[in-house]
Amino acid sequence: MIEQNLVSGPYTHAKASVRRTMGLVLLALLPATAFSLYWFGWPAIFLFLVTVVSALIAEAVCLRIAGKPIKPYLLDGSALLTGWLLAMTLPPWAPWWIGVVGALIAIVVAKHVFGGIGQNLFNPAMVARVALLISFPLEMTLFTTPTPLLSANDPGLLGGLAITFGGAANMDAVSSATTLGHVKTELSRGLTLDQIDAIHTPWQLTWGDASGSMGETSALLLLLGGLFLLLKRVISWTIPVAMLGTLIIVAGTFHLIDPTRYLDPLTHLLSGAVILGAFFIATDLVTSPVSVRGQILFGAGCGLLVYVIRTWAGYPEGVAFAVILMNACTPLIDHYFKPRIYGRDRKGEALEYTDKKAGES
């Protein structure tokens, strides 16, 4: 009587879809993004648009080549999210081609070469950021002090166009180091922390009134976005808590040992992309482990690596490197850390009750 394809149940479904998941992440990013775009003015808006549009075009072309239907895949929001996250990790006044090259690396190399959505081993946005950082170290480390829209320093619409597309930025006038970059440089000159003047107060870092990429500033709004994702159960608490917790513990320990050489945990937490990384990047569904214990290990690894790279390696900031290194471990973590199966012990053997009457209460 009724034509129905014989697919097994359930014949009802949660209101869940890939598009909804991605949409919620974008929504969570929106406040911090909007605030940062206002804070860094027209050049940042242009760079953001260029990066996102490039990511979408690259996605559409890749889907076409792969012979996949373009509309449902493009509308799932994953390419938009990748472009968006990448834009948030770029210096706001970087030239347009940084955004284009980054988007191409993220979508083509890091995502579609691996087989498209769900198949990539590494977080596409982070692969792109690392590739850009290594290839174009100058463009990727020129930061500006915030020049809010309509403020005295605002270059204006045309000025913004000239900066993003014409390479006209007079960076000397506005350039400024990030907190972590500044500390790294000064420490390498042999100074101790108490001799270094802080360039940003913790309050500035919390609010976003500091130089850096868009995703590095405004820790507060990013944190709120992250909490929203937790509330909506898009991400679970495991990775953020493990990552931030590890970073705080390690940074705190070293700071206690030698406060003149090691930054305090609060600065570690508020500067750089740790909040963005903990809630939006390390939690990337595709590239993080699936079990609770695996996620805790993964998050702790990210936190530890961030500290190690920031403190002892050549780069002032290490979130992208840390996440990519832990991404590489994800298959291994997933292999060794599986949930315990009902009725079995951790080794997979069926449970045995030695005391046959133990069930009696």
Add this chain to the structure above:
Amino acid sequence: MKSNLRKLFKVRGGVHPDDRKSLNAEFPIEDLPLPDLLHIPLQQHIGAPAEPLVRRGETVAKGQLLARCQGAMSAPVHAPTSGRIMGVGGYPAHHASGLSVRTITLKPDGEDRWIDDLDPVPEPFLLSPEAIAERVAKAGIVGMGGATFPSAVKLNLRNRYDLHTLVINGAECEPYLTCDDRLMREQSEDIMNGILLIARALGTTQVLIAIENNKPDAQAAMRAAAAKHPQVDVVGIPTRYPMGSEKHMVQALTGKETPARGLTADIGVVVHNVATALAVYEAVFHGRPLISRIMTVSGEAVSRPRNLRVLLGTPLQNLVDHCGGFTEEPVRLISGGPMMGQPLPSIRVPAVKGSNGLLALTEKEVRAQPEMPCIRCASCVSVCPCGLVPLEMAANIRAGSLDASVSLGLLDCVACGSCSYICPSHIPLVHYFKFAKGELAARQRAQHKQGETKRLAEARTLRMEEIKRAKREAMAKRKKAMEEKKRREAEAAEAEA
């Protein structure tokens, strides 16, 4: 002193589907009028089909045995009403395949006349456990929650296990279904008597009636019925699918997990459904076999969702007609609940012992969407009540490595469907698992067949050789005897000469 607050234990995973029970929860159970024809399948249970005892043209009374139990794992089938047997033949099964199964067709005479020798028991609680189990077996009672496992086999578990607790499953965690809810509200005393009989048959000292917290009226009714019995406790359990899964319910109540590949009896617990308890009451107190059951007819495509008392063998068309027909063409016809029920090919098929619901669902309710690639969101991992990694199992099955999926725990999956339900990519995970289980079973059968063939072929070769050898020996013997005879004849001739 009995307390209503009992400590519950944590069960992993689970989902909260929209329960939709308000569509039909407030409608009391109605008797469906006698249909024109009944199609009574000989297999309405797990195990061997029953063997027919009646012929075409024969007149039968209500409750008369139509087909007897065949083997240890089987259940008899009785006449749901009085009438004439129209034939014993093939009829579409109450199954997704719609394949034909052996079915007795009965034309009711409208008198609804019971058989004379019903044999009710005046003092049921004086019966021995064996006698209770025997009556349950004779009444054709099977697990009415949908599993259709012959109940008497479960009652006899006392012989092999050390049992201490009987759990009565009144969770009804599937959305839409309200048949157990209504039964508990309307026949709590009868159910309680059935429960006490089951407990007596099993020899358990403690009885826990587990009812989800979304059924406060049923809980109250059962509490009232249980008030006189200190060993019986009514326990409210969280409303979360799949709370009605036997192993998970036992875990929530006792904190103990049933060992893998084992039975709840391994930890001293046996679970029976409330409707089964009612059937046991009917069988022992009144001598009535299992000939009807309560079914929920629901879904947005049904004009008037209801709870109906249905004679086994009633074509589902009659149920739909009684509920005012369809308001629109349903996209899915489901037997059972939407989570674990099975699709039906048509409403021509009959109601059977295990069918607790008929759902006609609209597109809006099914929410089917095209499958997208897995984004490894791990929702399936967090909702799995069995601690499995569904996404990895499905990926292995898709790649054809069934053995890998088995080592990941495929056989520990209870097919509750929580993973498919939650999947944002709408991947039909359970479909993969069922496919793999079927494929593995087929392989095992093929392997078994191969082994048997080899064994038989070898036996035949041996036999042939044995025959040959025997022939050769016989021949040699005959030859020898012949020679002997010749020799003797020759000797005799010589002697004569």
